[in-house]
Amino acid sequence: MTSAHTIEEIPVTTLASGHRLALTVHTLTGAQEGPRMVLFGGIHGDEPLGSETVRRVLSAVDPAELTGTIVAVPVANPYAHQALTRNTPLDGVNINRIFPGNASGSVTEQVAAALCGILAGADHFIDFHSGGNFATVEYAYIHDAGAEMSRAYGCSLLYHGAPYGGSATGWALDQGIRCMVSELGGGGQRIDEYLTKGVDGTMNVLRTVGMLPGEPTPPPADQVVVETLTVLSPATGGVMLSDFGVDRIGERVPEGTVLGRVLSPYTFEELEVITAPFEPSILVLGRESMTNVAPGDYGFMVADGATAKPA
Numbered sequence: 001m002t003s004a005h006t007i008e009e010i011p012v013t014t015l016a017s018g019h020r021l022a023l024t025v026h027t028l029t030g031a032q033e034g035p036r037m038v039l040f041g042g043i044h045g046d047e048p049l050g051s052e053t054v055r056r057v058l059s060a061v062d063p064a065e066l067t068g069t070i071v072a073v074p075v076a077n078p079y080a081h082q083a084l085t086r087n088t089p090l091d092g093v094n095i096n097r098i099f100p101g102n103a104s105g106s107v108t109e110q111v112a113a114a115l116c117g118i119l120a121g122a123d124h125f126i127d128f129h130s131g132g133n134f135a136t137v138e139y140a141y142i143h144d145a146g147a148e149m150s151r152a153y154g155c156s157l158l159y160h161g162a163p164y165g166g167s168a169t170g171w172a173l174d175q176g177i178r179c180m181v182s183e184l185g186g187g188g189q190r191i192d193e194y195l196t197k198g199v200d201g202t203m204n205v206l207r208t209v210g211m212l213p214g215e216p217t218p219p220p221a222d223q224v225v226v227e228t229l230t231v232l233s234p235a236t237g238g239v240m241l242s243d244f245g246v247d248r249i250g251e252r253v254p255e256g257t258v259l260g261r262v263l264s265p266y267t268f269e270e271l272e273v274i275t276a277p278f279e280p281s282i283l284v285l286g287r288e289s290m291t292n293v294a295p296g297d298y299g300f301m302v303a304d305g306a307t308a309k310p311a
């Protein structure tokens with residue numbers, strides 16, 4: 001086989017504006033035949049760190065050293081990426097709840113269907129997510145199919161939970177594809193550190209599954225798997241005041257610890273207090289000292305420390 005890096009446009013649909021929506025797909029063909037690894041960045045448009053991680057991974061891999069093929073979609077949801085929003089503004093849909101999509105559906109349903117066409121037949125899949133515009137997160141999912149990928153990725157906290165219904169990962173697992181979801185960074189905090197972690201982690205996954213030469217680095221000694229991970233969403237919108245930003249991620253705090261308070265920016269009254277529900281609670285997603293929140297946002301995420309076991 002001749003190694004190569006090619007870029008192609010996969011047509012999705014034509015909008016009423018006349019704009020032709022396409023997905024840009026990179027293919028790194030290795031010098032030796034082998035497995036097919038698919039990478040998605042930017043499934044959620046407010047998580048651009050994943051797109052940049054994919055770009056850096058593709059420039060870090062030498063196709064002459066690669067066994068198999070890497071197929072990457074750095075911007076998997078272009079209209080959400082443009083708007084920096086989790087849901088696609090054109091139809092209001094969260095693409096990661098409607099897989100496998102519908103080739104004659106709304107714009108986002110058609111993008112999902114096109115992404116499934118790219119994923120079909122893969123051996124491995126990594127979906128790169130992040131904490132959105134205001135929150136910072138640090139963990140990876142660990143699924144029974146692909147567990148070796150998650151351990152090798154190197155996060156200290158791995159979550160052994162079912163994927164969300166309608167997620168790209170849920171669909172891929174149903175097809176027998178070995179999967180991992182990365183949740184790194186966001187909120188504009190420690191960008192370079194999380195990009196490095198994502199690229200180094202992915203290179204280690206590629207070594208672990210035999211697509212790159214060299215001995216994989218062992219997982220960190222403090223790596224644990226948790227069975228319970230909860231999103232703490234405020235029921236009210238306003239200003240969130242927090243002492244639990246990126247410096248506190250990974251910390252274990254006692255049940256009842258106040259993580260944040262939602263204040264009304266209008267009357268200044270305290271609308272809501274967000275507290276840690278587990279004994280102990282491991283902080284997985286945090287917010288800097290002052291951020292905006294809307295009802296139902298990812299306020300904080302905490303894992304149940306009592307379920308934590310060595311990976």
Ligand SMILES: [Zn+2]
Pocket residue numbers: 043044047129130
């Ligand atoms: Zn996401």
